[in-house]
Amino acid sequence: MTETSVEKIFEMTSSPDELKLIRGKVTGLLAQSDLPQKAKDALLVVLGEACTNAIRHAYGNQPGHKIIVTYREDGAKVVLIIRDFGKKIDLAKVPKPQLPPQKGGGLGIYFMETMTDKMQYNTAHAEGNELILTKFKEKGAPSNPAA
């Protein structure tokens, strides 16, 4: 049940108008998945947050830089991997948001932590960032180790 059954790799650039396009591609794959609808909705939100972080923080809102999104699904889980090649972001230094928020912004990482079962940050790359976001198909699967 853990063999990889689907793996697709998409490339986008750091332009906000490409966010909808990448969500559309992942929506197409999720349509074939047996994840519950709520989990599919959550994955689309965290995909958007991760790509937006890459655009805003890794690339400083400069368009034209590469972002690679990998969609991987097996019998147990769906994994999204978002890779950029910009400035390294230290997630540990991002302050926790006040809830409910009193001002706009600051919720992106909180959403990624809350709406997935596991959020991992791969620090092994010499340049850029890699976020690995996992949603398990069954309750009782390992929960977010980032917590």
Added chain:
Amino acid sequence: MKVQIREVQTEVKAALFEGDLDFHSSPEVRSELSKLADSQTKKIIIDLKKVSYIDSSGLATFVELFQRMKRYGGELVLFNLTQGVRSVFEIAKLDSVFRLAGSEQEALSLVS
């Protein structure tokens, strides 16, 4: 993102949003909502039935509008939220801050 704004009653404006509310579209939405706040529109109801996706940037536009309206004593109601959009409000605990309604009629009754 399409935004249509109409006056539904005296001092009440209704905004209909259509499309995804994300980091790309939020500046346009913020601009439209700012115009309403600039003119100190007393009561605003926002129809989200045609918004199937919202992210933290989209939420931020509503939080900013809410804070501005609070300063001049305005009232804001969001209505017809799709399940996906409502979930995002709930995770951010904003469902306890905003007044959320199931229909335009209910939204109007909340600001009357």
